[in-house]
Amino acid sequence: MLVKTYGSAVQGIKATMITVEVDISRGVSFHMVGLPDNAVKESHHRISSALKNNNYRIPGKKIIVNMAPANIRKEGSAYDLTIAIGILAASNQIRSDKINNYIIMGELSLDGSLKPVKGALPIAIEALKENFEGFILPASNAREAAVVNKLDVYGVDTINDVIDFFNGKTQLNPLKINTREEFMSRLNDYDVDFSEVKGQENIKRAFEISAAGGHNIIMIGPPGSGKTMLAKRLPSILPPPTLQEALETTKIHSVAGNLDEKDSLLPVRPFRAPHHTISDVALVGGGSFPQPGEISLAHNGVLFLDELPEFKRTVLEVLRQPLEDRIVTVSRAKFTVEYPAGFMLVASMNPCPCGYYNHPEKDCVCAPGMVQKYLNKVSGPLLDRIDIHIEVTPVPFKELSQVKASESSELIRKRVIKARQIQEERYKDKKSIYCNSQITTKMLREVCRIDKAGSLLLKTAMEKLDLSARAYDRILKVSRTIADLDNSTDIKPEHLAEAIHYRSLDRESWAG
Numbered sequence: 001m002l003v004k005t006y007g008s009a010v011q012g013i014k015a016t017m018i019t020v021e022v023d024i025s026r027g028v029s030f031h032m033v034g035l036p037d038n039a040v041k042e043s044h045h046r047i048s049s050a051l052k053n054n055n056y057r058i059p060g061k062k063i064i065v066n067m068a069p070a071n072i073r074k075e076g077s078a079y080d081l082t083i084a085i086g087i088l089a090a091s092n093q094i095r096s097d098k099i100n101n102y103i104i105m106g107e108l109s110l111d112g113s114l115k116p117v118k119g120a121l122p123i124a125i126e127a128l129k130e131n132f133e134g135f136i137l138p139a140s141n142a143r144e145a146a147v148v149n150k151l152d153v154y155g156v157d158t159i160n161d162v163i164d165f166f167n168g169k170t171q172l173n174p175l176k177i178n179t180r181e182e183f184m185s186r187l188n189d190y191d192v193d194f195s196e197v198k199g200q201e202n203i204k205r206a207f208e209i210s211a212a213g214g215h216n217i218i219m220i221g222p223p224g225s226g227k228t229m230l231a232k233r234l235p236s237i238l239p240p241p242t243l244q245e246a247l248e249t250t251k252i253h254s255v256a257g258n259l260d261e262k263d264s265l266l267p268v269r270p271f272r273a274p275h276h277t278i279s280d281v282a283l284v285g286g287g288s289f290p291q292p293g294e295i296s297l298a299h300n301g302v303l304f305l306d307e308l309p310e311f312k313r314t315v316l317e318v319l320r321q322p323l324e325d326r327i328v329t330v331s332r333a334k335f336t337v338e339y340p341a342g343f344m345l346v347a348s349m350n351p352c353p354c355g356y357y358n359h360p361e362k363d364c365v366c367a368p369g370m371v372q373k374y375l376n377k378v379s380g381p382l383l384d385r386i387d388i389h390i391e392v393t394p395v396p397f398k399e400l401s402q403v404k405a406s407e408s409s410e411l412i413r414k415r416v417i418k419a420r421q422i423q424e425e426r427y428k429d430k431k432s433i434y435c436n437s438q439i440t441t442k443m444l445r446e447v448c449r450i451d452k453a454g455s456l457l458l459k460t461a462m463e464k465l466d467l468s469a470r471a472y473d474r475i476l477k478v479s480r481t482i483a484d485l486d487n488s489t490d491i492k493p494e495h496l497a498e499a500i501h502y503r504s505l506d507r508e509s510w511a512g
Helices: 043-052 081-090 120-129 139-145 161-166 181-184 201-213 227-232 243-255 280-284 313-317 319-327 370-375 410-428 441-447 452-465 473-485 494-500
Strands: 002-011 014-025 031-032 062-068 102-104 134-138 154-157 217-220 302-305 327-331 336-340 344-349 388-391
Touching: 014 081, 031 043, 031 227, 043 081, 081 102, 081 154, 081 161, 120 134, 120 139, 120 201, 120 243, 134 139, 139 154, 139 161, 139 327, 154 370, 181 243, 201 217, 201 227, 201 344, 201 388, 201 410, 201 473, 227 302, 227 344, 243 336, 243 370, 336 494, 388 441, 388 452, 410 473, 441 473, 473 494
Parallel strands: 002 102, 031 062, 102 134, 134 154, 217 344, 217 388, 302 344
Antiparallel strands: 002 014, 014 062, 327 336
16 A cells, blocks of 8 residues: 655755655565665654554555655655555555645654654744645654644644544644734843943944944954953844744744754844864854854854854854855755854954953063064955954953943944944845945945045044945945944944954054
8 A cells, every 4th residue: 555644854944845655565675765875764663663552563465665755865864754654554554545634753762752853843834835734753852843823733742643643533723823922022132231340431332333234343452451351242132033034933943953942933033153173064164964153043143253263264264155145055966055144253362362452551572573473364355254342351340340330232222223224224225235344345435424524534444544445335334333323324434433443453553
């Protein structure tokens, strides 16, 4: 008897429907075809034990399991339940009249209980597109899949629950989640706040500009000056994600298997801070079975690279293309997958190996030339993609001991949102551009016009401060954002003056 059940394969963050055909005929053998990997082939043994321990069996006949389309590689253990239900239906141990209405996914334990799978959300989205009635999957994945409305999502704990459901012995209740209500309830769920930061008002201002224009930022300062503390608070002043952005972020983390059973949507912007020993594949994504890397997990949020010069040169260089294109393409011999990578880069570094170059109180003990050599670990092309360079100095005791609270993230965020709304209106006719950091060179002259006084100021700054040529465009972009925060249509000389202040590493004389 031939029976078809349905599962799904995830490539990148998109799901593809997989038809599992089970045919049982005379003979004694078991064959699995359709480009399964080793984990899928091993499902035979897991299914056999799970069925035996629940008083069912794999029939002693010739069984052929075909997973179509055969040109897509099937990976992982998520097809255990799909295949097991197909075998039971083909051997008339359960009724098969309703099986075609559902996508069925789950990894089986030897006792028949179900373990979570990766990519439940993109699979649920694909199931809705393909007009399936419901999606049966492990209970620990049910909340993330239930985000997809108009699809019945059934979270189950054991294979017996599924068998009894198809045999009509029990009814499964679909999990219902009000997606918009869930999204709104945790929209501002941040554990940190800028009000906790004492002093550093100029750095907070730089972060406000960075958030308002989507600008990448790098901080240079000695150990203990608060660089990491400030970076962790950046997501709290970014504009809240839209529902579409939250869904896209959740899809990536679903594919990576980062969601726990309490998660449905990720309504806050992600903050990723990989250690400097990370490999280039772990950062950008890939592997034998490609998975999203840290830059994709930071999509719609912040990627924080602490101690930037300590990262391997090859790791830093792979950032250059995603920073421009906002997408990562992982190519293999037989397929190509794409992961979104629209993140804000926040980096921090010491000014020298000992950390105390330019320190107001402590002396630098580095040998001559070491400061420049240390800075040269970060390539010019990468620095070219970072709009704001800001020097961080230690906070004096007087400011640390102040009882008065600093400005909260909520107040800063309100100003950031207003500036972003101005930019959205400005770029409403431009595809894939929604903030000032994404302005192309062609658009720069149109959007960032300056008067004669501003032009003279910029010319003088370029000459007197020995600013490199690459600083010119960045200064104009940042000054446009400062003008937006000031609710000014024109870029004024004071806006340019502040933007010039944020190009520390472009001064040829900075490292002596």
